[in-house]
Amino acid sequence: MLSALLHVTLPLALCALLTRCRLFDAVAVDLSYDHYAEQRVDHLPPFLAMPCNCLVNLLYAVTGLYWLLRDSDIAEPEQGRYLRQVFAFMSIFYAPVQWARLAVLQRAPAVLDQWVTLPIFAWVLVWICFIERGPKGWRVWHAAALELLSVLSYGLALLHERGFEAALGGHVLVAVYKGVRVQLTHGDARTRRYLLLAVLSCCGFVGLKLLDLHLARFHLFQRLTGHFWSKVCDVMQIHFSICFLNELTTRTRKTRSQRD
Known part of the structure; x- marks a missing residue:
């Protein structure tokens, strides 16, 4: 556990x-509450300015x-x-990163929030490689x-204002492709269910976040907004991804032991 902790905290x-250097001044990030559909509560401290979108980050820590x-x-x-x-620690530390972004609305936390999303998705690929190779x-x-x-x-974000979205989209597509491939090779009905739930959660994470301001026209999404529910879907995505990968790891270990 100590090695996993160090391998997450040090990077x-x-x-x-690095986010403090001027290199990232050109990265397009949102630095105002206007980007979010949830209304700011002025009498609350900054770390609870948008209570629902702030407190939902606790779910990452609980899941981790x-x-x-x-x-x-x-x-x-x-x-x-x-x-x-490692995946669990990534989820735990992602909570304060996102919370800091909402609390201070400064460039460095916003850049870090985007940046650390990519290696979390990449860890799915790392785990799948282990399952496939043993x-x-x-x-x-x-x-x-x-x-x-x-x-x-993440350097794509320095080259184009939509560079981060391109990088994230690539990570998501590769992760889904590799997940489907390893499911077809090593999975069963149970892992297929976990994979489907993870993919559906990912779709909810992306779609609800993009539609945050549009959904706010409906009463149902005015307090618990699209952005809030996208974070719930993101947590579910992490949970079901670990369920899927953990189950496949156990299955392939047993299969290889029987062969030996």
């Missing part, structure tokens, strides 16, 4: 430091803690436990190289 700290402290299956390999713990064929440097490539892909 996160480095990215946080659930998977971090969950008892390991006897068939779960050591590397699989590490992969699960403990004997998987190498840590492969995971490090993939995560580094993901982090560097």
Whole structure:
């Protein structure tokens, strides 16, 4: 668990430091409450200025803690436990990153919020590579190289105002493709259900966020806005992705043990 913690916190700290440099001054980020449909409550402190959109971030921490402290299956390999713990820590630390963005509305937290989204999606690819190759064929440097490539892909945001969306869209498409492929090879009905729920949650995450201001015309979305529900879908996406990957890890471990 300590190695998983260090492998999440150290890159996160480095990215946080880099967001303070002038290199990211050209990145297009929203720095006003006008971008959100939820109305600001003026008499509340900044970290609760939009209560629902702020407090929903606690769900990331709760989900991460659930998977971090969950008892390991006897068939779960050591590397699989590490992969699960890294994903859990990513979810836990994503909560304060997003909360800080809403609390201060400054460029550095906004850039960091965008940036760390990419390696979280890339970790799905890392985990799938482990499932496909197995403990004997998987190498840590492969995971490090993939995560580094993901982090560097944020450079698209420096080249075009929609560069981040392009990078994120690419991550999502590759993750879904790899997920479907590994399901067809190693999955069963249970993992198929988890994959479907993860993909549907991802669609909700993207769609509700994009439609936040439009949905605010309806009473149902004026307090619990589209942005709020997109975060709920994002948490569900993380949860069902871990369910899917964790179950496949256990299944393939048992299958390989029977073959040996």
